[in-house]
Amino acid sequence: MVTMRDVAERANVSIATVSFVVNGSKRVSPETRARIEAAIQELNYRRNVVARALASSRTRILALLHPDLESRPNATVIQFVMGAAHGARERGYDLVLWPVNDDEQMSHLLAGGLVDGVLLMEVRIRDPRVERLLASGVPFALIGRTEKDDLPYVDIDFATTIERAVAHLRSFGHERIALVTQRTKAQAGHEPGRITRVESAYLDAIAPLGAPPAIVAVEGTSAGGREAASVLGADFPGSTAVILVNEGASAGLVKGSRALGRRVPEDLSIISAATTRELGEMIEPALTVMVAPAPELGRLAADALIDQLEGVQDAPPHVLIPCALEPGQSVGPAPTG
Amino acid sequence: MVTMRDVAERANVSIATVSFVVNGSKRVSPETRARIEAAIQELNYRRNVVARALASSRTRILALLHPDLESRPNATVIQFVMGAAHGARERGYDLVLWPVNDDEQMSHLLAGGLVDGVLLMEVRIRDPRVERLLASGVPFALIGRTEKDDLPYVDIDFATTIERAVAHLRSFGHERIALVTQRTKAQAGHEPGRITRVESAYLDAIAPLGAPPAIVAVEGTSAGGREAASVLGADFPGSTAVILVNEGASAGLVKGSRALGRRVPEDLSIISAATTRELGEMIEPALTVMVAPAPELGRLAADALIDQLEGVQDAPPHVLIPCALEPGQSVGPAPTG
Secondary structure, eight states: OOOHHHHHHHHTSOHHHHHHHHHTOSOOOHHHHHHHHHHHHHHTOOOHHHHHHHHHSOOOEEEEEOOOTTTSOOHHHHHHHHHHHHHHHHTTOEEEEEOOOSHHHHHHHHHHOOOSEEEEOSOBSSOHHHHHHHHHTOOEEEESOOSOSOSOEEEEOHHHHHHHHHHHHHTTTOOOEEEEEEOOOSOTTOSBHHHHHHHHHHHHHHGGGOOOOOEEEEOSSHHHHHHHHHHHHHHOTTOOEEEEOOGGGHHHHHHHHHHTTOOTTTTOEEEEEEEOHHHHHHSSSOOEEEEOOHHHHHHHHHHHHHHHHTTOOSSOOEEEEOOEEEOOSSOOOOOOO | OOOHHHHHHHHTSOHHHHHHHHHTOSOOOHHHHHHHHHHHHHHTOOOHHHHHHHHHSOOOEEEEEOOOTTTSOOHHHHHHHHHHHHHHHHTTOEEEEEOOOSHHHHHHHHHHOOOSEEEEOSOBSSOHHHHHHHHHTOOEEEESOOSOSOSOEEEEOHHHHHHHHHHHHHTTTOOOEEEEEEOOOSOTTOSBHHHHHHHHHHHHHHGGGOOOOOEEEEOSSHHHHHHHHHHHHHHOTTOOEEEEOOGGGHHHHHHHHHHTTOOTTTTOEEEEEEEOHHHHHHSSSOOEEEEOOHHHHHHHHHHHHHHHHTTOOSSOOEEEEOOEEEOOSSOOOOOOO
C-alpha cells in the first residue's frame, strides 16, 4: 500500500507537508500543493477513505435517499438537499445522492458498506423504507415524519404554519378559508406525512370559524393549479381565501382563478405556504408566501444524523421549525356580500 | 477484518446468499435479506468500499463540484445534478455533492482519495479549478466549456439554440431582436463559458439582419428581470423581441415590461432559452421556451467521466445538444410602425 512517506518522497517535501494538504489543516503554497497532488495521483495514494474505514469501520459518507427530483424539480426540495450537503461538509462528512429507492437499490445501499448513515426525504405516514432502516440497524434521520413520533426527525412545523396562515387571513376578515394540497398516487396510509399533518392542522385552525372545511388535492403542476381553481369555484364558491401547500400548483391556481373571473386578491386571497420567496415573486400578483426553512432543516438533518454517529446525543433529535410569513400582493380584505 | 463468512455465520445463511445481497445480483426473500443486513450492521462489515479501494485503488465515487445552489436554486441546474446522479448510479458509481469549491476544499478533495473522478459545473472561460484538476491528474469531465475545446465536456449547443430562436422570431416578422443574459460578478475572462458563447452565437445569428446588437445582462432574479425591461425600454426601444437566457429573470421581464406599458406578445415577443417548460408555464402569458436538455446532459457527463475511468474511450468526449423549442403564448407578430 502506498504511504504518505512515498508521496512525500515523490513530491520532494516533508511528510508533515503532505499531511497538511491531505487534511486541509494548514495552508501550503500553490506550487507545493500542486506537486503533492500530482504525486498523490501518480502513486494512486488513497489515504482517507481506506485508512479511515480500516481504522474505524467508518467511511464518513452519508446517503440521501430522495424521490425522483429529476422529473419534478421543486425549489424547496432542492434547498433541503443542498442544506444537508452543506451541513455534512461542515462536519467533515460527504453526502451521496442516492436517486433510486426501490427495494433492490436499498439493499445494495444498506449492505454495501459505503455509508455510515442515511437521510430519508419525502417520508410517508407508513414508510416501508423506514422499516427497512430500522431492521438493518443503519443509523438514519428523517426529513419529515412517519406516524410514529419517536424516530429522529426534522420537519416543518405545519401546525404553527397553518395556524399563522389562518390568523393572517382572519385579520383581513376571511372566514371561509379553503386548503389546496398535493394529490398523491400513494395508497391510503402511505401518503407523505406532511399532507396528513397539513390537513389536520388546517382542520384544527379553522374549527373556531365554524365553517365547513374545503380541501382540494391536485397535482403539483400548473395544470393541477388550474384544476384547483375550477374545483374551488364549483364545489366551494363561498371560500374567499386559499391556503396553498403545493408550490408547483401556485401559478396555475392564480391563472385559473383569473380565467374564471375571480381576481386575486379582490375576489380570492391566496397564501402559498412551504415555498420560496423567489417562486412567489414570479407570479402576478406576487404571492404572500410562508417561506419553508428548508436550508436550515437540511443542515439540521445532517447534524441529527452525525450526532447519532458520533454519540453526541442520546435521545433522538426532534426538530420542528414553522414557515415564516412574507407578505406579497395576494392577500386582501375579504369581499363583502 | 470482518469477512463475508462471518456475516453468513451470524445470519445463518450461505456465503453465496450474503454475496447476492451485497452485490444486488439476485433476489433474496425479504426475511433473509433483513437478517443479513442486520448481521452486516452488527458486525460492522464494510466490504465494498474498503475491499474495492484496496484491490483496485478505486472507490467508484464521483464528486460533483457545483456552485452554491442553496442560495440560488435553479430548475435547470438541478436537472443537471439529478441527471448526473442517475447516470452514475446506472453504471454502479455514487455521486457525492461537493458544495464548497474554494481552494482549500478543492485540495482536500483532490488529496483525500475519496473520489475516482470529478464533474465540474458552471465552468468559466478561464477556470482555475480546471487548471487544478489538470495539474492533479484526477480524471474529470465538464458540464460547460472553458475557452479550450480539447477537454472532455458536455454542453448545451448554444450556437444552434440561438440560431433557431432567431429564425423563429424572424418567421413572425421580427428584425430587431435583443438578448438578455445573466450578469456575473466574475472578472473579465472568468465569466461562465455559456455567457460568452451565448453572446457570440447571438451576434452571429443577428448579423444577417443588419440591425445593431442589443445585449442586456442582469441578475437572475425577478428584480433583474424588471431591470432588463427598463433598460430595454430606455436603451433599445426599437427592439420588438427578446431572447432571454436567464430563466431566473423571466417573470420579472414580463412583469416589468407590462408595468412600462409593453404587452407580451403584442408589443414585445419573448423566447426564454435554456430553461424548463414548467417554469415557462408559470408565467402569464405562458412563455415560448427552448427546453434545456439538462437531464440528458447530466447523464452524459457522468458517462463521459466513467468512460475515461474505465478506459472505454481514448478521445475526450465532446457532446453538444441544442435546446428544443416549445411554443407558448409569448411570441406574436412583430408590431408594425
